[in-house]
Amino acid sequence: MKTLQTHLVEYIAARRALGTRLKEPAKTLRHFIKFLARKRSVHITASLALEWSQQSKQVQRATWARKLSMVRQFARWVHAIDPRHQIPPPRLLGVRHRRNPPHIYSDEEIAALMAEAVKFDSDTGMKSLNLETIIGLLAATGLRPGEAFALKMEDVDLKAGMLMIRESKFGKTRQVPIHPSTIMALKRYVRRRDQILRPPEESCFFLSDQGTPLDASTVRTWFCQISRNCGLREKSAGHRCGRGPRLQDLRHTFATKRLVEWYRARENVTVQLPKLSTYLGHSSVSCTYWYIQAVPELLALATEFQLPSSRGGHS
Numbered sequence: 001m002k003t004l005q006t007h008l009v010e011y012i013a014a015r016r017a018l019g020t021r022l023k024e025p026a027k028t029l030r031h032f033i034k035f036l037a038r039k040r041s042v043h044i045t046a047s048l049a050l051e052w053s054q055q056s057k058q059v060q061r062a063t064w065a066r067k068l069s070m071v072r073q074f075a076r077w078v079h080a081i082d083p084r085h086q087i088p089p090p091r092l093l094g095v096r097h098r099r100n101p102p103h104i105y106s107d108e109e110i111a112a113l114m115a116e117a118v119k120f121d122s123d124t125g126m127k128s129l130n131l132e133t134i135i136g137l138l139a140a141t142g143l144r145p146g147e148a149f150a151l152k153m154e155d156v157d158l159k160a161g162m163l164m165i166r167e168s169k170f171g172k173t174r175q176v177p178i179h180p181s182t183i184m185a186l187k188r189y190v191r192r193r194d195q196i197l198r199p200p201e202e203s204c205f206f207l208s209d210q211g212t213p214l215d216a217s218t219v220r221t222w223f224c225q226i227s228r229n230c231g232l233r234e235k236s237a238g239h240r241c242g243r244g245p246r247l248q249d250l251r252h253t254f255a256t257k258r259l260v261e262w263y264r265a266r267e268n269v270t271v272q273l274p275k276l277s278t279y280l281g282h283s284s285v286s287c288t289y290w291y292i293q294a295v296p297e298l299l300a301l302a303t304e305f306q307l308p309s310s311r312g313g314h315s
Contacts, residue, residue, distance in 0.1 A: 001042075001082070002081075003042075004033045004044070007074075007077070007078045008026075008029055008030065008033060011029075011077045012026050012029075014077075021146075021167075021168075024070075025070045025073075025074075029070060029071070032067075032071055032074075035052045035055075036048060036052075043085050043086070044071070044075045044079075045086045046086045046087075046088040049068060049071045049075070049086075050068065050088065050093075052067075053065075053067040053068040061093060064093055065093045068088055068093060071088060072087060072088050075088060102249050102253070102256070102295065103232075103244075103246070103252070103253075104249070104252065104253050104257075104295060105139070105245065105253045109230070109232060109245075110135070110250070112230045113135050113223075113226055113227070113230055113232075114135050116226040117131035117132040117135055118132055120222065120226070122209050123209050124197075124209045125192075126193070126207065126208060126209045127208075127209065127222065129189060129192055129193065129196075130208075130214060130219070131219065131222050131223070133185060133186070133189040134148055134206065134219065134247075135247075136182070138247060138254075139253065140178070140179060140181070140254070141163070141254065142250075142251045142255055142258075142279070142280055143165070144168065144169065144251060144281070145247045145248060145251075146168075146216060148206070149206060149216050151163065151165075151204070151206065152205060153200075153204070153205055154203070155205065156205050158183050158186055158187055158190070161177055161179075161183050162176065162177055163175070163176040165281060168281055169281065169283075172283075174278070174279075176279065193207060197211045219247070220246075220247060223246075223247050227244055232244055232245050233245065251280070255280060255291050256295050256297075258276055259276070259291060259292065259298055259301075260298060260301060263298070263301040273285055273288055276288055
């Protein structure tokens with residue numbers, strides 16, 4: 001009989017072959033299997049899955065539900081092989097998934113975040129350098145945070161002004177042209193990084209104080225701290241980040257601002273939208289249309305500046 005660890009390796013390999021990176025679920029499910037081992041259980045049960053998902057008491061209930069959902073998907077896989085594994089029923093925690101409305105940063109808020117990032121202290125200065133550069137890069141390009149963290153040295157062509165985003169969400173690879181001001185900021189980062197680490201041994205573009213690849217969860221924690229300092233996120237008890245704008249919202253801000261500019265310039269947004277969709281690496285244009293529904297200002301502009309060519313009752 002295969003162990004749960006073997007099942008997990010095969011499950012992750014199969015999902016990634018279908019184009020899913022599965023980084024967070026892979027890490028989370030490994031913790032779950034260790035929990036089952038401590039409980040001396042060789043099979044997944046609904047009760048143990050529920051107990052494990054609620055172990056951390058200082059997180060939101062939605063976090064419990066997300067962890068349980070990861071277990072549910074894995075349990076479906078192993079249940080098909082061995083029916084003794086139970087599949088936790090849906091909505092066991094009574095939490096419905098809702099896509100968070102985006103926070104659209106103003107130029108002043110982005111400037112304040114970058115200024116606060118500069119104040120971050122570390123042994124070498126890489127912490128503040130990384131955080132300031134990443135915030136600026138996400139705001140200027142609309143990259144997913146994970147895409148920025150995954151950049152390799154060879155993916156950043158500052159002579160051509162091009163980023164290569166490899167096998168991102170849905171297994172897509174795309175080229176992202178960058179503005180001259182972004183090129184200058186990245187050149188400044190490279191110059192200071194290479195001075196500090198003399199020279200970097202890792203192939204990753206963004207590196208920690210120790211010269212190792214940046215940890216995404218660590219950067220998100222830093223971002224929560226400076227967001228609180230800027231008044232963009234409420235202070236919370238203990239080490240919790242609390243609710244508030246996220247790094248991902250810099251991507252939403254980039255997309256929204258492009259759409260607002262097009263509407264105000266009376267561009268035919270229906271024609272322009274596929275370009276933005278391709279640039280952002282969306283799976284389809286319908287994903288990009290979500291911004292028009294999610295951002296009240298955009299919805300108002302879409303109604304106010306609707307072009308004659310786009311009128312005709314199309315849904």
